[in-house]
Structure formats: structure tokens, C-alpha cells
Amino acid sequence: MGPQLSWYLALSAILFTIGAVGVIVKRNVIAMFMCIELMLNAVNLSFVAFSSYFQDVTGQLFVFIVMTVAAAEAAVGLGIIITIFRNRETLDVDDASILKL
Amino acid sequence: MTTLLFIIFAGLAIGSAIAMVSQSNPLYSAISLIGVFISLASIYVTLAAPFIAAVQVIVYAGAIMVLVIFVIMLLNVEHSAPRRRRLKFLLPMSIGMAGILLAETAFILYSVQTAENRLPGNISNVGLTHSIGEGLFTSYLLPFEVTSILLLMAIVGAMSLARRTTILSSTARVVPGAQVLAMDIVNPRAVGDMRPVETETTHEAAHLLGVDFQSDRNQED
Amino acid sequence: MDWNNQYIHSVVLIVAITIAFLTIMLLVAATVLAERRVLAFIQGRLGPNRVGYGGVLQPFADFIKTMMKEDLVPDQSTRFVFLLAPMIAIITAIMAIVVYPFGPTITLPFLGTFPLRIAQFDVALLYVLGVTSVGVYGIALAGWSSNNKYSLMGGLRSSAQMISYELALGLSLIGVILLSGTLDIYQIVEQQSGWYGLQWNILYQPLGFILYLIAAIAETNRVPFDLPEAETELVAGFHTEYSSIKFLLFFNAEYINMITVSMLATTLFLGGWNGPGVAQFPLLGVVYFFAKILFFLFLYIWLRGTLPRFRFDQLMNFGWKFLLPAAILNIVLTATVLFLMDWLRR
Numbered sequence: 001m002g003p004q005l006s007w008y009l010a011l012s013a014i015l016f017t018i019g020a021v022g023v024i025v026k027r028n029v030i031a032m033f034m035c036i037e038l039m040l041n042a043v044n045l046s047f048v049a050f051s052s053y054f055q056d057v058t059g060q061l062f063v064f065i066v067m068t069v070a071a072a073e074a075a076v077g078l079g080i081i082i083t084i085f086r087n088r089e090t091l092d093v094d095d096a097s098i099l100k101l
Numbered sequence: 102m103t104t105l106l107f108i109i110f111a112g113l114a115i116g117s118a119i120a121m122v123s124q125s126n127p128l129y130s131a132i133s134l135i136g137v138f139i140s141l142a143s144i145y146v147t148l149a150a151p152f153i154a155a156v157q158v159i160v161y162a163g164a165i166m167v168l169v170i171f172v173i174m175l176l177n178v179e180h181s182a183p184r185r186r187r188l189k190f191l192l193p194m195s196i197g198m199a200g201i202l203l204a205e206t207a208f209i210l211y212s213v214q215t216a217e218n219r220l221p222g223n224i225s226n227v228g229l230t231h232s233i234g235e236g237l238f239t240s241y242l243l244p245f246e247v248t249s250i251l252l253l254m255a256i257v258g259a260m261s262l263a264r265r266t267t268i269l270s271s272t273a274r275v276v277p278g279a280q281v282l283a284m285d286i287v288n289p290r291a292v293g294d295m296r297p298v299e300t301e302t303t304h305e306a307a308h309l310l311g312v313d314f315q316s317d318r319n320q321e322d
Numbered sequence: 323m324d325w326n327n328q329y330i331h332s333v334v335l336i337v338a339i340t341i342a343f344l345t346i347m348l349l350v351a352a353t354v355l356a357e358r359r360v361l362a363f364i365q366g367r368l369g370p371n372r373v374g375y376g377g378v379l380q381p382f383a384d385f386i387k388t389m390m391k392e393d394l395v396p397d398q399s400t401r402f403v404f405l406l407a408p409m410i411a412i413i414t415a416i417m418a419i420v421v422y423p424f425g426p427t428i429t430l431p432f433l434g435t436f437p438l439r440i441a442q443f444d445v446a447l448l449y450v451l452g453v454t455s456v457g458v459y460g461i462a463l464a465g466w467s468s469n470n471k472y473s474l475m476g477g478l479r480s481s482a483q484m485i486s487y488e489l490a491l492g493l494s495l496i497g498v499i500l501l502s503g504t505l506d507i508y509q510i511v512e513q514q515s516g517w518y519g520l521q522w523n524i525l526y527q528p529l530g531f532i533l534y535l536i537a538a539i540a541e542t543n544r545v546p547f548d549l550p551e552a553e554t555e556l557v558a559g560f561h562t563e564y565s566s567i568k569f570l571l572f573f574n575a576e577y578i579n580m581i582t583v584s585m586l587a588t589t590l591f592l593g594g595w596n597g598p599g600v601a602q603f604p605l606l607g608v609v610y611f612f613a614k615i616l617f618f619l620f621l622y623i624w625l626r627g628t629l630p631r632f633r634f635d636q637l638m639n640f641g642w643k644f645l646l647p648a649a650i651l652n653i654v655l656t657a658t659v660l661f662l663m664d665w666l667r668r
Contacts, residue, residue, distance in 0.1 A: 001109040007211045008148075011111045013206040015118055015137075017199045024195040030127050030173060034134050035166070038118060041141055044157075052148040057227050057236045060153050061244075064237070067160050069247045072255030074165045076170050079262030085176050099178040102328075128466075130402065135459070155448035163455025167462070167485060172479070174466050180586055229444050 008049035015042035029081055029093050033074075040070050106147050113140040128175050131166060138162040150228035275307045281304070338440050339420075346419055349615075350577045351381035357623050364627035379447040385570070393566040396469055405466040408564065408571035411460030418453045421446040422585045423508050423608035438595075438608065439508060446507040447499065450586060451492050454541065458484045460575065465560035474560030479634055480543060486641040487540040487547075493649035494537060498523050498590050508561035511594035522593040529652045531591045532558035533645060536656045538583040540641065542576065545626040549624040549634050584618035 015038060022035030044063045051059025085091055117136035124130045138161045145154035192211050226232060284296045287309050298308040338405060353635030355370075355377060371377040395401060443449075458481045466475010502510045514521045524531050524660035540547040551559030561572045588594055592614050595607030632640070 007107065007111075008144075010206070010211060011144075013203065014115055017202050018118040018122055020202070021195050021199050023190055025122070028127055030176075030178065031130050032184065033142045034121065034127075034130055034169065037161070038121065038134065038137060041138065041161070044153075045141055045144065047164065048145050048150050048153055049146055050225065052150060052236075055227050057232050058241075060150055060228060060233055061241050063153050064156065065231070065244055065248055067156060068252065071160055071165055072251050074168060075255045075259040076238070076262065078168055079259040082172065082176070082263055091176065091178055095264065100163050116383075128400070131461075132403070132406070139456075151443060151445045153454050157446045158452035159327070159455050163452060164485075167455075167458055167481070170459070171464060171478070171481075174462075174474075223447065300546070 005049060005053045009046055012042045012049070015039075015045065029091050029094050029096075030078075032078055032093065033081070037070060037074070040066060053079040074084070103147055107144065108181045110143045110147070114144070126247055127178050128170070131170050131173060135162050135166050138166070148228075152228060152230050152233050273310075273312050275310065275312050277303045280306050282309070286310070333417075334436075335440065342419060342424070342440060344414070346416070346578060350574055351385075351582055351610075353577050353619055354381040354384070354579065356619065357626070358425070358517040360620065360623045361627050364569065364624070388566060388570050391566040392497050393568070394563070396563060398469050400467040400469070401473055402465050404563075405568075407460050407464035408466060408568045408575070409460075410463070411457060411575040412571045412578070414457040414460065415575040415582065418450050419578075419585065420583075421449060421507050421590055422593060423511055424611055426600060426604045428604040437508075440509045445505050447495060448583075449504045450507075451488070453490060453539070454491075455485075457575075457579070458488075461560050464564070464572070468560070468563040470563055473560050473562045476550045476562070478561055483543070483547065483550065483634075483637060483641070484541055487537045487645070488636060490533060490641060490645035490649050491537040491541055493646065494530050494533040494652060495590065496649075497527045497651050499524055500582060500653070500656050500660060508590050511589050514593040515596045515600075518598070519593065519596065521592065522596070524591040527591065527652070528658070530647070530656075531587075533649050533652060534587065537641075537645060537649075538587065539622070539625065540637070542579045544576075544580065544622055546629040546631045547637055549631055549637065580619065580622055581615065584615045584622075587618055588614040 019035045019038035019042060022038065022060050026032050026035060044066055047059040047063045047066070051063075077082065081091070084096060088096060090096070114137050117140065118132045121130045121133035121137065124133065138157060142154040142157045142162070145157060147149075214269045279299075279301050282300065284298055287298050298309065300309060357649045358380070359377065361371040369377065370380045373379045373383050394534070395404060423437070423439040423442075423560075427435050429435045461484065462477050462481040465475075465480070467474045468474070468477075499505060500512065502513050504510065510523075514523060519552070539545075543551060551561070559591045561569055564572060588611065595611045597606065597610035600607045600610065
């Protein structure tokens with residue numbers, strides 16, 4: 001019989017939810033960043049599942065673009081994190097909630 | 102057989118994701134996230150998308166997470182301090198909202214029953230490199246080129262953000278007296294330049310290096 | 323032999339994997355011994371020749387000795403990562419041998435025809451690159467979890483070197499991909515057969531071959547690129563704190579990486595199992611394949627005995643400022659020549 005399309009979508013939803021919970025709960029800014037990557041991957045999974053079940057290559061092309069954008073975002077985001085750490089000596093998001101150093 | 106593989110890899114993915122969120126040491130979170138990426142890549146293979154699976158391993162698990170692990174090791178983050186009292190309401194609230202999100206998703210999945218839900222077998226050629234290349238360079242050429250410019254912007258942005266503007270820390274002080282310094286130390290943009298720069302007084306050296314100058318009069322008392 | 327029957331296929335796969343694994347392990351033992359003997363001859367001495375005839379049992383004696391050493395684990399909180407790192411290193415090293423064809427299709431009298439390979443799929447080259455990328459974690463995590471300044475420095479330098487040269491490695495292979503039009507290693511080897519060896523890719527991609535070889539030597543942390551694990555510089559680099567079996571896993575992972583990189587060079591540039599007389603006696607293909615791999619291993623050992631090592635900043639300069647532009651130039655040249663040939667044909 002094989003796994004149904006809804007199973008893949010359910011897995012994607014569960015991973016997305018776990019990532020969203022992580023972004024809210026975590027206080028370390030690098031851990032928050034990793035949870036955002038998890039959310040992006042959950043969306044990639046539903047794109048690939050749809051592309052496979054409808055035999056259309058557009059889904060996989062979009063996943064390719066999303067991966068590239070995630071890589072670019074990772075580079076710049078981690079640069080920002082390093083700069084924040086250099087100025088404030090802490091990686092706690094609660095301490096960085098106002099713009100004053 | 103495909104069902105068994107899906108259940109195994111889905112279980113691995115969910116287990117690693119929960120491990121990632123619940124760990125307090127960010128290095129263990131990073132390793133669990135690598136586990137999520139590799140299980141997702143295996144699921145892509147069972148969905149007849151081998152190119153995307155290989156690119157996922159190369160880009161996410163092999164490049165982005167290496168960068169994250171380097172940053173974690175560079176900044177030497179420790180375990181986070183115990184949670185402060187006023188944020189304790191966040192955890193139950195987030196679990197409640199997660200429950201609402203899951204309920205909404207379940208409702209959508211239940212009401213969309215007309216989708217074609219049989220995997221058409223492994224003989225599809227949708228995920229092969231050939232068809233992806235064809236799509237990427239004919240109908241979707243514009244997003245491809247825009248993505249390359251985006252990557253260039255990211256490279257320039259990351260380099261200018263992470264460049265060190267000063268070499269000395271804010272608590273550095275100058276040794277009193279006349280000194281000869283290398284251009285390498287004086288000017289952070291002239292890396293590798295070893296020409297000597299002579300300074301006659303302590304004040305001049307401190308001014309060149311951008312360091313606070315403490316006069317001896319303060320320390321004599 | 324009915325290949326479409328799932329169970330027969332699975333049994334044959336398991337047998338093939340076991341044979342390939344045992345072959346690679348024997349080849350690693352032979353390489354360890356060959357390195358010590360050949361290095362000794364280059365340096366004007368004899369090397370180990372007491373254990374067994376001419377020293378053949380030396381690697382097994384080393385193995386038994388190392389297994390019996392005390393297994394030290396540092397007493398601190400990153401114990402899990404300390405145990406995980408050599409596992410990642412050896413698993414990713416062995417995973418890479420799955421896609422290579424060891425020989426052409428052979429016909430056994432009662433059992434039917436076998437293609438001599440374990441797996442053939444569309445993105446085999448990308449799979450090899452992906453597995454190499456994940457192998458960086460073994461070294462980075464080992465360096466960090468040893469709680470030792472020298473290990474940390476060695477681990478970070480080694481992983482920085484590996485990720486820099488991975489780029490040049492991947493780009494130097496694109497010339498071959500342009501020529502063959504496929505990422506499937508089995509088909510790349512098949513396209514190099516015939517014409518008495520004049521279709522081997524090394525004749526059409528000489529610059530790509532040299533760039534690939536240099537990037538591969540840097541990727542496997544061998545001389546002249548082995549600063550991160552040189553004894554005189556950083557004690558033993560990232561594997562300072564490892565002893566007994568875990569050290570053996572790192573040691574074997576390095577040699578298996580050498581072997582897989584040599585396999586990639588033979589299949590992509592030197593025509594894999596192709597050679598004179600393979601059409602009549604298919605088993606000769608296996609002999610040629612291993613002969614070419616042994617040539618590359620000898621080249622590795624020869625380089626170790628001859629060249630001094632790079633300083634770390636020279637190494638990084640070379641990787642980013644010379645190899646990467648040279649690989650891109652190779653791609654542009656190959657693409658231009660292919661386009662012109664195609665245009666002239668019309």
C-alpha cells in the first residue's frame with residue numbers, strides 16, 4: 001500500500017510545531033536559530049512529498065531555492081550573532097531585548 | 102517495505118527534533134539537528150528525490166551545521182542559566198499553542214481526502230538530475246540567477262560582519278616607554294605587513310593603538 | 323539469477339557488501355604495511371620485516387597490540403561526543419565504497435550474470451561528496467571534546483582545511499561530469515571503455531586530474547597537507563587523547579579515506595576496470611582496478627617520503643587563492659570546448 005500523502009504532511013506539521021515550540025522556549029540565540037532551520041526543513045519535506053505524489057518537478061526546484069536561501073541566511077545570521085556576542089558578552093536573548101548595550 | 106522505512110525514518114526525525122529542543126547544551130542540540138537532517142534526507146530518497154537528498158546532506162548537514170558548530174566552539178557557550186521566574190508561563194503556553202496548531206493541521210488533513218494518495222512507484226523520473234536540471238535552466242532560470250546574486254550578497258555581508266575591527270581587547274594597556282611596533286598590529290587592515298613603526302613616547306603608542314592611556318600620576322598615590 | 327526477486331537480491335547484496343568490506347580491510351592492512359616498508363626504503367632503511375615472511379603479519383600484530391592498550395576516557399561532561407566522534411569518522415569513511423564498480427559484468431556458470439558493484443544510482447558522485455562532507459564532523463568533534471588545547475587547535479585547523487579543499491574537490495570533478503553527462507559512476511566508467519584506452523578521462527581533463535589529486539591529498543590530511551596531525555607541531559592533533567580502539571578507528575578511517583579517494587580517481591579519470599583484454603576475461607577488470615588503486619596508494623606514500631609540509635596559512639592561501647580559481651578555469655575551458663565542438667558539428 002505504501003505511505004499516504006497525508007502521513008508525510010503530518011510528519012512535516014509535527015516537525016514544524018516542534019521547531020516553533022523551540023523558538024519560543026529557547027533562550028540561547030544559536031539554539032533559536034537552529035529551531036528556525038528545523039522549521040524550514042519541515043516545509044521542504046512537504047514540498048518534496050507533494051512533488052513526488054503529483055509527479056511535478058516544481059516542488060523539488062523550490063526546495064533547491066529554499067536550501068540556498070537558508071544557507072545564505074545561516075551565514076549572515078551567524079555573523080550577526082558573533083557581533084552581538086562581541087558587544088554584549090552574552091548569548092541570552094532576554095538580555096538583548098532592548099537596543100541599549 | 103516503504104511503509105516500514107517511512108516509520109523508521111520518521112521516528113528518527115521526530116526523536117532527534119525533540120532531543121534538539123530539550124537539550125540545554127547547544128552542541129548536543131546541533132548534533133541532534135544533524136540527525137534530523139540525515140533522516141529527512143533518507144525520507145527524500147524513499148520519495149524518489151535522490152538529487153534533493155544528496156543536496157540536503159551536502160548543504161545542510163555538511164556546510165550549514167559545520168558553520169553552526171564552529172560558531173558554538175568559537176563562542177564557547179556554556180549551559181544556559183536557570184530560567185528566571187517571570188518566564189515560566191511560556192512553556193505551558195507554548196505547548197497549548199502547539200496543540201492548537203496540531204489540531205488545525207489534523208482538521209485540514211481530514212478534510213482533504215481527494216488528493217491522489219498513492220505513491221506511483223520508484224520508476225518515476227521526476228527526481229532525477231536530468232529533470233531538475235531541465236526545470237532549473239529553462240522555466241525557472243530567473244529564480245536561479247537571482248539566487249546566485251543572493252549568495253553573493255550573503256558572502257559580502259558575512260565577511261563584513263565578522264571582520265575584526267580591532268586586534269586588542271578593551272582592557273589592554275601600553276607598556277611605558279618608546280617602542281617599535283609592526284604595521285600588522287597598528288593597522289588591523291594591513292595584515293601581514295611587517296614594516297616597523299617607531300613611537301617616541303607612551304602617549305603616542307597608546308594613541309596609535311587606540312588604547313586608553315593611564316598616566317603614571319594616578320598610580321603613584 | 324532472478325534480479326527482480328526481492329529476497330535473492332537482498333541476499334546477494336549482503337554477500338557483496340561483506341566481500342567488499344573484507345577486501346577494504348585487507349587493503350588497509352596492506353597499505354599500513356606498505357607505507358612503513360616503502361617509506362623505509364625511501365629513507366634508506368629496511369622497515370619492519372620480522373613478523374611473518376617479509377613483515378606481512380605486521381599490521382595484524384599492530385592491531386592486537388593497540389587493542390590491548392588501556393582505554394582512556396577523559397572525565398568530563400562531553401563524554402558522549404568523545405565517544406561519538408571516531409564512530410562518525412569510520413562510518414562515513416566506509417559508506418563511500420558502496421558506489422564504485424569493481425569490475426565489468428561477469429558470468430558464472432550456474433549462477434548467472436553479475437554486475438560487480440554494490441549499488442548503482444543516479445546521483446552517486448553527489449553521494450560521495452556528501453559523505454565526505456559529513457566526515458568533517460568526526461575530526462571537529464574529536465578536537466573539541468578532548469578538552470585539550472592542542473586537540474582543539476588541531477581539530478579546528480584540520481576541519482577548516484577539509485572544508486576549504488572540499489570545494490576545490492567538487493569543482494574539479496565538474497569537468498568530468500560535463501564530459502560524461504551523468505553523475506552515475508558506473509556509466510562514467512562504461513563510457514571510458516573501448517578505443518584501446520584513448521577514451522580515459524585523464525587525456526581530456528589533465529588539469530582537472532591534477533587539481534583533483536591535490537585536493538584529495540589535502541582532504542585526507544596527508545603530507546604535504548598534514549600540519550593538523552604532525553607530531554612535531556601539535557603532539558598528535560585532534561586524536562591526542564584517544565587510545566586503543568578509538569584511535570584505531572581514526573587511524574583506519576584515514577587509510578580508508580585514502581583508498582576511497584584513490585578509487586574515485588581511478589573510476590573517474592583512469593577508466594576504472596578498463597584495460598587490455600577485459601572483453602574476453604572479465605575478471606581481469608578487477609585486477610586492473612586494484613592495480614590502479616595500488617598505484618595511487620604508492621603515489622601517496624611516495625609523496626609522504628619526499629615532500630616537506632605546508633604551514634597552515636600557506637595551505638589555506640593555496641586552497642582558496644590558487645586551487646579554487648584554477649578549478650573554475652577548468653570548468654570554463656571544458657564548457658567552452660564542448661560548446662564549440664557541438665556548434666561545429668551542426
